[in-house]
Amino acid sequence: MTAAQGKAADGKTIQTVVRTAMRRCGTGRDALLAVLIHVQRHMGHLPDEAIAAVATAMRLTHGEVAGVVSFYAFFHQEPFGLYDCRLADNIIERHAGNAAVQERLGTLLKGGLGTLSTTSCIGLSDQAPGALIDGAPIPSLKDDRLEQVVHLMEKEIPVARWPGSLSRVKPNVRRADRILQQQAWQGEALRQAMTQGAAAFLEELELSGLRGMGGAGFPTARKWHSVREAAVTERVVVCNADEGEPGTFKDRVLLQRHAAALFEGMTICGWCVGARHGFVYLRGEYRYLLPILQRKLAARRRAGLLGQGILGVQGFDFDIQIRLGAGAYVCGEESALLESLEGKRGVPRPRPPYPVEAGFQALPTVVNNVETLSAACLVAVHGGAWYAAVGTAASRGTKLFSVSGDCSRPGVYELPMGTPLQELLQLAGAHRTQAVQMGGASGALVAPHDFGEPIAFEALPPGGSVMIFDQSRSISGIVHNFACFFAHESCGFCTPCRVGTRLQRDLVHKFTLGHGDAADLSELKELGLLMGRASHCGLGQSAGRAVGDALQYFPEHFPIASPDAFVQLETALEQARALRQAGGHTP
Amino acid sequence: MPKARLATVSLAGCFGCHMSLLDLDEALFELAELVEVDRSPLTDIRTMNDCDIGFIEGGCANEDNVHVARLFRKKCRLVCAVGACAVTGGIPALRNNIPLAELLATSYLQDVVDPGIPNDPELPMLLDKVYPIHEVIRVDHTLPGCPPSAQAIALFVKQLLAHEPVSLPYKELHYD
Amino acid sequence: MRFVIDGMTIEAQAGDTILTACRRAGYYIPHLCFHGDLPAQGNCRLCLVESKGRLLPSCLTKVTDGMEVASATEQLHTLRLRLTQMLFVEGNHICPSCEASGNCMLQALGYRLGLLDNHYPQFFPRRPLDASHPQMILDFNRCIQCQLCVRASDQLDQKHAFVVAGRGGEAHITASSSNGQLGSTSFAATDHAAGICPVGVFLGKGVGYVTPIGERRYDRADIAQAGDRNA
Structure with missing residues (x-):
């Protein structure tokens, strides 16, 4: 990277880099994000000249490009x-002691060696604390491994030449069932679906009860059916691989070890709805999975499983x-994802129209997540009735759970829908559990009296992220972490979310310091309801959920302070005191 | 009916709200039938009794302002933020997004004769920013305006004394 | 086509949104990011109305025949009050020193809703002034991010002089030029974008405080009667 940075000053070289990027990524507006990613990789950053x-x-x-650059956290304008x-x-990393990493690397990198920044969750909560260093995943960043990283950095050895053991991500699959036991399909599932015919296959899909596994739970068959029925010639299939919910990492495992099922599932979808184009929107944090995914796609093209005249x-x-x-977490919202896929700022669209009516470039589009598309292969091979035989009436089949936090066996668990949370906690080796955050930061904070509840669309949110907190953890600290997350990830489009998430963050912070009073408490409740009802998209609508749950189920973690704690006078006087002590303010 | 006790104070304000109160002219006699003025710049009384109503003009710009606001909260049954500065920080809050050192340097050191930032220990220390009153203490009622008109103040007082919800006619509600 | 809002029956034309139909009928629903000459985008959320228990942005929601809508409820009043307070605390709205005072739709909305305080702690953000243009100053302290100037410059002026940059709390509107300055764009003071700001970001140079206090648009009448400043 350092050698490349020299190019920034040389306008001609920048233009060469941009031309190469456009040759590789495309020249249309929708290629903008990809072009910027390419240019940043080759220049180290995105100076104004590059923009x-x-x-x-x-x-x-210029402003259009700068507007996109400033929307996404992974673009930087400074070297x-x-x-x-x-x-x-994320809170799991905090509990795993990322403060020590921050201190150690922060001191080391100060003075130009590098830049240390924080990001929420990078899909490594089962082996926390983790970091992405030049895009490479470095899990379990503590003790010897931390010292090893420090040593390599001191010697200024590029990440590409670090020992492979440092960036080896353990799959941590603790329990595999149907989805994780699938073979690496090479057209078998697709052939089965094609033998049935699209209409019959859609009936099987409906019978299976398969629903969107990202958390929203929309019936998959209905989505595919709408797109198939659209009176147009072009349709699109999009895989949402932007798993950004804090504490989730199941897609990491699916992409790393079961990409064949995903690609086959997408191809089945493409065949069924009549689409010629499929996209996988892969979160930037998983860039390290790109080479392996590209290799698999190339192999499938060679095998006649992708491209023209499939099979x-x-x-x-x-x-x-x-x-x-x-x-950008908000790009996990399907319409924001489509905006991003079109090379724009990831601002959620007004709905209607829904993506099935007007999605990618206004074409009817199926947006499904990795797990849903992978599970579609199972329906093709085994049929809808087989798929539906497991689970609850409203939530069929099995589900992957990313389990992290205070337990002895963190990792991925595939369990039937409807499994009581208690059972999952036992499997994971969780003891003295105080609370569980289900479904990521936007999900529900579950208290022990609900541990017996099943995990299903109709009960505890099955989104997939399961963060476990034992008795030693501060509930207000946990929800403060989430509140900060939402304030950081709000896209800024609508008033209640843009302003409300910051107000919520500051109010929860007051309670973590022990300064919140009774009025602050009711304010927090009101704010959560307001964001929930008035926000433009799911991010704002769920931003107050965990805080609301914490206030309801863990009131003792939000003690009421005396009114005098209202403004922190000493804090407010710090600047003046420093000036006074500096001796008379004279020049 | 016993008179209600009213205390008033001007913190980081311009005394304009107090001037506006005096604009009631002969209606002041009517008001004097309803309230007994306790601590106030109008009476020059410096000590403070327990009061029914406390009017605070201006936001909190320094340490001393915070102590006075807290005293009002302690002594007054109803604390009212009166005027734009008390309600929002107002004109003094224009400094709020400038760090204190930069602010004082610009005011007292740059392009002035005999530069030097006043630093007498008697001077109350400045807060990092000017706070509206509701960010320093819990406030019961607010009356916006720069200043609120004499009629608005009189109506406000009457509504408070009658335990009615504060509600101003369209012409009397303004933020400037 | 007809629908009912707050118990009143209103005629609507095919394709009407609730807000456009109500505006034609002279029934006021609060709004800030809506303008009749531009497609709605629904980000200020002030025009939310209730139908079948759900809140819907009336500027985006198409009328269906016979639908029942509520706008003048106590719950929606409180919600709009809070949203207006959020916009006040997010920027630096020092009305006593603002040139747009008396002609500002945010302020007028506050008056209409009976807003007496800002309720929330103020953010006091540090925002820049852009005085680079010969005829106009942009004072972003008052910006409420309605994006009307962005859309007007894109769609009515075809100049693309403004963009939204940043994200979340950092989201802001800026001139679209390489140095971020309005003076380096093709913007002119006669553009639609110059007159569409509902608050006081766009200030003409060389003029100011022309209308005496007491005679300004919203001194004289409530916004429901006096109409939008940018209409």
Whole structure:
């Protein structure tokens, strides 16, 4: 990276980099994000000159490009030195002691060696604390491993030459069932579906009861059916691989070890709805999975499973492109994801129209997550009745759970839908559990009296992230971490979320300091309801949920302070006191 | 009916709200039938009894302002933020996004004769920013305006004394 | 086509949203980010109305025949009050020193809702002034992020002089030029974008405080009667 940074000063070289990027990524507006990612990789950062060059080459205004650059956390306008170190700062990482990493690496990187920043969750909560260093995942960053990283950085050895053991991510699959036991499909599932015919397959899909596994739970068959019925010639399949909910990492395992099932599932979808284009929107944090996914796609093209005339069937054309995200949680919301896929700022669209009516470039689009598309293969092979035989009436099949936090066996668990949370806690080796955050930061904070409840769409949120907190943890500290997360990840479009998430963050902070009073407490409750009812998209609508649960189920963690603690006078006087002690304010 | 006790004070304000109160002219006699003025710049009484109503004009800019606001909270049954500065910080809050050192340097050191930032220990220390009153103490009622008109103040007092919800006619509600 | 809002029956044309139909009928629903000449985007959330227990942005929601809508409820009043207070605390709205005071839709909305305080702690953000243009100053301290100037410059002026940059609390509107300055764009003071700001970001140079206090648009009448400043 350092050698490349020298190019920043040289306008001609920037233009060469931009031209190469556009040759590789495309010249249309939808390629903007990919072009910027490419240019940043080759220049180390995105200086104004690079933004200007991209704008000129892609015929966009400077502001349009700058607006996109400033939306995504992974773009930086300043050089970051030798190492771009992004430390995961989700509550699980905090509990795992990421403060020590922050201190150790922060001291080391100060003075130009690199830049240490924090990001929420990077999909390594089962082996926390973790960091992305120049995009490479470095799990379990403590003790010897931390010292090893420090040693390598002191010697200024590029990450590419670090020992492979440092960036080896353990799959940590603790319990595998149908989804994780699938074979690496090479067209078998697709052939089965095709034998049935699209209409019959859709009936099987409906019978299976398969629902969107990202958490929203929309019936998959209905989505596919709408797109198939649309009176147009072009349709699109999009895989949402932007798993950004703090504490989730199941897609990491699916992508790393079961990509064949995903690609086959997407191809089945493409065949069923009549789409020729498929996209995988891969979160920027998982960039390290890109080479392996590209290799698998290439192999499938060679095997006639992607491209033109798939399985030798004339007119069955479908291919898959992978597009990288660049660090924006809101892009997990499907319409924001589509905006991002079009190279824009990831601002959720008004709905209606829904993506099935007008999705990617206004074409009818199926957006499903990794797990849903992988599970579609099971329906193709075994049929809907087989799939539906497991689970509850409203939530069929099995589900992957990413378990992290205070337990002895963190990792991925595949369990039937409807499994009581208590059972999962036992399997994971959780003791003295005080609370469990189900479904990520936007999910529910569950107290012990509800541990017996089943995990299903109709009960405890089955989104997949299961963060366990034992008796030693501060509940207000946990929800403060989430409140900070939402304030950081709000896209800024609508008033209640843009302003409300910051107000919520500051109010919860008051309670973590022991300064909140009774009025603050009712304010927090009101704020959560307001964001929930008035926000434009799911991010704002769920931003107050965990805080609300904490206030309801753990009131003792929010003690009421005396009114005098209202303004922290000493804090407010710090600047003046420092000036006074500096001796008379004289020049 | 016994008179209600009213205390008033001007913190980081311009005394404009107090001037506006005096604009009641002969209606002041009517008001004097309803309230007994306790601590106030109008009476020049410096000590403070327990009061029914406390009017605070201006926000909190320094340490001393915070202590006075807290005293009002302690002594007054109803604390009212009166005027734009008390309600929002107002004009003094224009300094709020400038760090204190930079602010004082610009005011007292740059392009002035005999530069030097006043630093007498008797001077109350400045807060990092000017706080609206409701960010320092819990406030029961607010009356915006720069200043609120004499009629608005009189109506406000009457509504408070009658335990009615504060509600101003359209012409009397303004933020400037 | 007809629908009912707050017990009143209103005629609507095909394709009407609730807000456009109500505006034509002279029934006021609070709004800040809506303008009749531009497609709605629904980000200020002030025009939320209730239908079948759900809150819907009336600027985006199409009228269906016979639908029943509530706007003048106590719950929606409180919600709009809070949203207005959020916009006040988010920026630096020092009305006593603002040139747009008396002609500001945010302020007028406050008056209409009976807003007496800002309720929340103020953010006091540090926001820049852009005085680079020969005819106009942009004072972003008052910006409420309605994005009307962005949309007007894009769609009515075809100049793309403004963009939204940043994200979340950092989201802000800026001139679209390479140095971020309005003077380096093709913006002109006669553009639609110059007159569409509902608050006081766009200030003409060389003029100011022309209308005496007491005679300004919202001194004289409530916004429901006096109409939008940018209409």
